[in-house]
Amino acid sequence: MGLKGRDVVSILDLTRGELEALFETADKFDRRGRARYRLLEDKVLALAFFEPSTRTRLSFETAMKRLGGETIGFAGAEATSVAKGESLTDTIRMLDSYADAIVLRHRYEGAAKLAAEVAENPVINGGDGRQHHPTQSMIDLYTIRRLFGTIDGLNIALAGDLRYARTAASLALALTLFRPRHLYLVSPPQLTMRPEVLRVLDEAGVRYSVHGSLDDVVEELDVIYVTRIQKERFPDPMEYEKVRGSYRITLDLLKKGRKGLKVLHPLPKVDEIELAVDHSEYAAYFQQAAWGVPVRMALLTHIFGVEV
Amino acid sequence: MKEERLTVSKIRSGTVIDHIPAGKALHVLRILGITGSEGYRTAVLMNVESRKLGRKDIVKIEHKKLGEDETNLLALIAPTATINIVEGYEIVEKRRVRIPERIRRLLTCPNPTCITRSSREDVVTSFKLVSRDPVILQCEYCGTMVRGEELENLLTK
Ligand SMILES: [Zn+2]
Numbered sequence: 108m109g110l111k112g113r114d115v116v117s118i119l120d121l122t123r124g125e126l127e128a129l130f131e132t133a134d135k136f137d138r139r140g141r142a143r144y145r146l147l148e149d150k151v152l153a154l155a156f157f158e159p160s161t162r163t164r165l166s167f168e169t170a171m172k173r174l175g176g177e178t179i180g181f182a183g184a185e186a187t188s189v190a191k192g193e194s195l196t197d198t199i200r201m202l203d204s205y206a207d208a209i210v211l212r213h214r215y216e217g218a219a220k221l222a223a224e225v226a227e228n229p230v231i232n233g234g235d236g237r238q239h240h241p242t243q244s245m246i247d248l249y250t251i252r253r254l255f256g257t258i259d260g261l262n263i264a265l266a267g268d269l270r271y272a273r274t275a276a277s278l279a280l281a282l283t284l285f286r287p288r289h290l291y292l293v294s295p296p297q298l299t300m301r302p303e304v305l306r307v308l309d310e311a312g313v314r315y316s317v318h319g320s321l322d323d324v325v326e327e328l329d330v331i332y333v334t335r336i337q338k339e340r341f342p343d344p345m346e347y348e349k350v351r352g353s354y355r356i357t358l359d360l361l362k363k364g365r366k367g368l369k370v371l372h373p374l375p376k377v378d379e380i381e382l383a384v385d386h387s388e389y390a391a392y393f394q395q396a397a398w399g400v401p402v403r404m405a406l407l408t409h410i411f412g413v414e415v
Numbered sequence: 416m417k418e419e420r421l422t423v424s425k426i427r428s429g430t431v432i433d434h435i436p437a438g439k440a441l442h443v444l445r446i447l448g449i450t451g452s453e454g455y456r457t458a459v460l461m462n463v464e465s466r467k468l469g470r471k472d473i474v475k476i477e478h479k480k481l482g483e484d485e486t487n488l489l490a491l492i493a494p495t496a497t498i499n500i501v502e503g504y505e506i507v508e509k510r511r512v513r514i515p516e517r518i519r520r521l522l523t524c525p526n527p528t529c530i531t532r533s534s535r536e537d538v539v540t541s542f543k544l545v546s547r548d549p550v551i552l553q554c555e556y557c558g559t560m561v562r563g564e565e566l567e568n569l570l571t572k
Contacts, residue, residue: 194536215529215532215533216559217555217557301558303558
């Protein structure tokens with residue numbers, strides 16, 4: 108298996124073929140429901156969460172437990188006391204000597220690359236800085252593939268904070284491995300996609316356009332991927348209120364779209380999606396979150412080189 | 416080149432870096448890592464007349480023949496520089512500078528949340544050249560892109 112022993116720092120560390128193989132394994136785990144396995148019973152996974160993240164951490168923990176493995180680690184405020192002023196590289200060296208692989212979440216861009224350089228065992232980026240969150244992108248792609256049977260040929264909008272939300276940037280990078288029909292980048296002008304991400308889209312020949320509002324494009328879309336716009340990005344609270352209102356996903360907006368339109372969100376969401384949407388046929392985000400476990404199970408088995 | 420003759424004599428062997436943009440000679444020495452304590456006889460001429468540039472700087476380093484890997488780094492701040500390797504008072508090699516594909520250690524990443532900016536970490540910066548014209552470099556850790564004209568301010572102190 109191609110992924111055995113490898114680091115996953117960016118979604119672009121994988122090929123389309125490797126992702127498709129991963130999705131097939133995730134299909135198997137999902138079909139078998141909540142089964143428990145003994146595939147990784149000799150393995151320990153370190154979860155090093157220097158920044159709090161409930162979902163990513165718990166779904167890795169669940170995935171590892173379902174596979175019969177063990178986890179160690181720390182999260183959020185605990186990380187400060189673990190590190191006690193220690194460098195990231197020293198903490199990683201310690202975890203590397205205890206565990207068979209490390210999942211890292213860090214506020215700084217490039218933390219996962221640095222950890223991967225230091226650790227001998229595989230490092231999986233659980234989100235660093237504002238650009239990379241490869242395992243979330245795997246789940247996003249898997250969700251689209253499950254819902255539509257394909258990723259190619261779809262019209263996909265990324266909406267909200269495209270500048271600082273690592274999930275949006277990472278998914279944009281991920282889509283360069285596929286052939287979406289068109290990518291719509293919808294954000295307020297302060298939060299447009301970063302030039303280094305656009306450069307990758309350009310080089311891959313992905314067709315994309317930049318928009319200020321979903322209203323202009325909703326009729327053309329198959330998928331809307333929503334990210335939260337955070338208040339702290341706006342020095343002026345009035346400006347934030349204005350922007351927030353115009354990026355809210357409402358049932359009325361979605362009704363203007365095509366049949367089969369789906370809304371994805373990496374979660375947690377606050378109020379960027381109207382509650383009425385949760386119970387509509389448009390909402391795919393709870394399903395998406397649930398698929399986080401089989402996708403991460405698949406990734407762990409591929410990285411440990413275990414046949415499923 | 417009357418002024419030049421007035422200030423410094425020709426070197427017998429070593430490297431003459433000519434056509435440095437005026438005022439950049441000290442940056443050139445910094446990039447080359449020459450502090451003076453190495454013992455090379457070194458001449459630094461600043462703001463001398465130049466037909467091509469109006470004013471220019473020149474650096475002459477005796478008994479030290481700089482390699483291409485070293486002088487190519489000068490392209491970061493002195494893309495017009497020409498390198499003359501001298502032996503027996505004769506120029507035996509003349510070359511221009513060309514930005515290398517990868518630049519390690521010399522530049523600081525402008526992104527304050529790049530892991531290379533963390534004072535706790537012992538990590539060497541690394542930039543790769545993504546475009547030669549215009550010059551664009553990219554931090555290999557955080558992905559931030561920097562343009563040619565920003566480079567001088569990013570030189571590691
Ligand atoms: Zn950087």
